[in-house]
Amino acid sequence: MTTPIPPRSLWMRAFAxxxxxxxxxxxxxxxxxxxxxxxxxxxxxLALLRLRESVMLDTFYLGEIPVTxxxxxxxxxxxxxxxxGAVVMDDDVEFAAALAVLDGVLxxxxxxxxxARELLDEGLAQIERVAxxxxxxxxRTKVDFSLMAEAGDDNRA
Amino acid sequence: xxxxxxxxxxxxxxxxxRLFRQLLDCMARPGSVADLAAWTGGAPAALAVLAALCxxxxxxxxxxxxxxxxDWDFLECRQSPVAQARFIFVDGTTAPAADLEPALGALTTxxxxxxxxxxxxxxxxxxxxxxxxxxxxxxxxxxxxxxxHPGWLDQRAVWCxxxxxxxxxxxxxxxxxxxxxRTTRVTQMGMHR
Numbered sequence: 510m511t512t513p514i515p516p517r518s519l520w521m522r523a524f525a526x527x528x529x530x531x532x533x534x535x536x537x538x539x540x541x542x543x544x545x546x547x548x549x550x551x552x553x554x555l556a557l558l559r560l561r562e563s564v565m566l567d568t569f570y571l572g573e574i575p576v577t578x579x580x581x582x583x584x585x586x587x588x589x590x591x592x593x594g595a596v597v598m599d600d601d602v603e604f605a606a607a608l609a610v611l612d613g614v615l616x617x618x619x620x621x622x623x624x625a626r627e628l629l630d631e632g633l634a635q636i637e638r639v640a641x642x643x644x645x646x647x648x649r650t651k652v653d654f655s656l657m658a659e660a661g662d663d664n665r666a
Numbered sequence: 667x668x669x670x671x672x673x674x675x676x677x678x679x680x681x682x683x684r685l686f687r688q689l690l691d692c693m694a695r696p697g698s699v700a701d702l703a704a705w706t707g708g709a710p711a712a713l714a715v716l717a718a719l720c721x722x723x724x725x726x727x728x729x730x731x732x733x734x735x736x737d738w739d740f741l742e743c744r745q746s747p748v749a750q751a752r753f754i755f756v757d758g759t760t761a762p763a764a765d766l767e768p769a770l771g772a773l774t775t776x777x778x779x780x781x782x783x784x785x786x787x788x789x790x791x792x793x794x795x796x797x798x799x800x801x802x803x804x805x806x807x808x809x810x811x812x813x814x815h816p817g818w819l820d821q822r823a824v825w826c827x828x829x830x831x832x833x834x835x836x837x838x839x840x841x842x843x844x845x846x847x848r849t850t851r852v853t854q855m856g857m858h859r
Contacts, residue, residue, distance in 0.1 A: 540671050549739040550677040580739075581671065606671050 514626065515633065517616060521597055523632030524608050526639075532628060536607030539614050539621045543583040548592060551579040551602045574598055577605040583613045591617040675707025676717040677740050685718040689836070692845040697798045697807040699790040703841040712755065712785045712838035716741060719753060719781070727751035729763065732785065751780055758784035758837065761817035768825065768833050776830035779848065788812035789839035794819070797853040798846070808855070812839055819854055822846070 515523070524532055539545070556576040561568050578596050585591040593613020595605045615625040675681050688700040706714040713733075717740070720726055725746035732755055738745070748754055749767055756762070771779035786793075789812040796819065799806040811819075814837060826832030832848035846852060 545671050547671060547673050547740075548736070549742065550673055603671075610671070 512630075514615075515629070517612075519633070520612055520615065520629060521595055521608055523629045523636065524611055525597055525599070525604075525632070526635040527628045527632035529604065532611065533604065533607050535621070535624055535628060536610040539619075539625070540581075540583075540607075540610045542621065543585070543610075543614065543619055545581050545583050545610050545613075547606070548580040548582045551577065551606055553577040553600050553602050553605070575600045577602055579605040579609040581606060581609045581613060583610070583617070583619060585617050585619055591619070593617075674709060674740070675705060676709045676714040681705040681707075682718045685714050689715060689718060689843065689845070692836075692843055693802075693834070693847055695802045696800065696845055696847055696850040697803055697809045699809070699842050699844045701842050706841065710785070710838070711841050711843050712783050713737060715783050715836055715838055715843055716753065716755060719783075724752045725750060727754045729754070729766065730757055732757060748780075752778070754780050754782045756782060756784055758786045758814045758818055761815045762821045766821070770825055770828075770831040770833065773831070776832075779831060779833050781834045781836060783836045783838060784814065784818065785838055786812040786814045787839045789837060789842045789844060795855040797855055798850050799853075800850040802847075803850070809844060811837060811844075816854060819852055822852070 554576065555573040558571045558574050559568050560571045575598060576596065577599050578594075579602065580592065580594045582590045582592055591613055593609045593611070593616060595608035595612055597605050597608060599605060611625045611628065613619070614621050615629065676685065684705045685702060688702060688705075692698055692700050702711045702714050709717075716726065716737075720741045720743040722742045722744070725744045726741065727746050727748040727750075729748055733741075743753075746752075749769060751769065754768055756766075768780035768782060769778055771777060788810070790810050791812070792810055793812040794814050794816055795808060795810050797806055797808050818835075822833065822835060826848045829848060834848055835846040837844050837846065
């Protein structure tokens with residue numbers, strides 16, 4: 510029994526967490542198989558990260574983040590064109606285009622979607638591993654102040 | 667990956683820089699004809715010029731609907747009515763439409779006059795021959811404007827009669843480009859065979 514596919518909003522993060530060589534290899538093959546072409550020029554650069562402060566509700570720029578976008582067209586079933594897209598925090602245009610290909614293949618169930626799904630699951634597992642490590646590190650920094658209260662304050666005695 | 671998903675040549679940054687440089691040279695030396703074929707990857711020179719000039723910050727009018735939906739996706743500029751457009755793309759083989767009224771700028775902002783990219787064929791070698799003089803030209807020079815309809819030159823004279831207001835023309839055939847900035851004086855000489 511296969512697990513339900515996670516929401517599309519998580520796909521970019523998951524693909525980006527998978528092994529990049531395998532992502533590029535699979536996307537390269539699928540791009541040829543499905544006659545992939547760019548639908549618009551891929552762009553790489555710095556995007557301003559906007560934030561709204563909570564008092565006056567003014568928007569200000571917190572900083573800059575590297576962002577790359579890609580949008581591709583794939584030849585789908587019945588000769589119809591379908592699209593895939595990617596917006597990633599990276600400066601590698603080829604990698605963003607590869608993610609856009611995988612996004613299109615998986616979203617539209619084209620040939621190769623099962624392999625893309627495998628990579629997606631691997632990426633999600635990698636994200637979970639990292640999250641577990643971080644959670645463990647965080648838990649070691651926790652201090653139980655209630656134990657200090659039970660022990661009493663030695664200085665006061 | 668790159669072989670399957672090549673970005674069209676005219677939208678690659680290095681090619682656009684080359685195209686822009688060529689266009690600047692043409693603007694600085696009116697009457698000179700630049701061959702863009704080395705950087706267009708087979709795309710029409712007019713589209714290459716638009717790719718070099720346009721981005722999401724500028725507006726483009728295409729009153730004759732010469733551009734495809736895919737072209738607009740790559741150009742990423744705003745579609746605009748002719749009167750408000752910073753760039754206008756037209757076919758020059760027919761006379762300009764009577765209601766074509768491009769922005770001419772104002773005395774305080776003459777740079778807001780439109781740039782008109784005109785598509786013709788046989789640029790530099792055949793067709794309507796003109797004598798040019800003015801800034802960027804040593805004395806005078808001659809240029810063949812291919813299949814450009816003479817009505818465009820008549821209309822240009824009207825648009826540019828109150829210098830510094832006016833329009834700048836960029837004339838393109840399949841692979842070559844020439845510029846007629848508003849500072850250039852143009853005298854029609856007849857047909858060049």
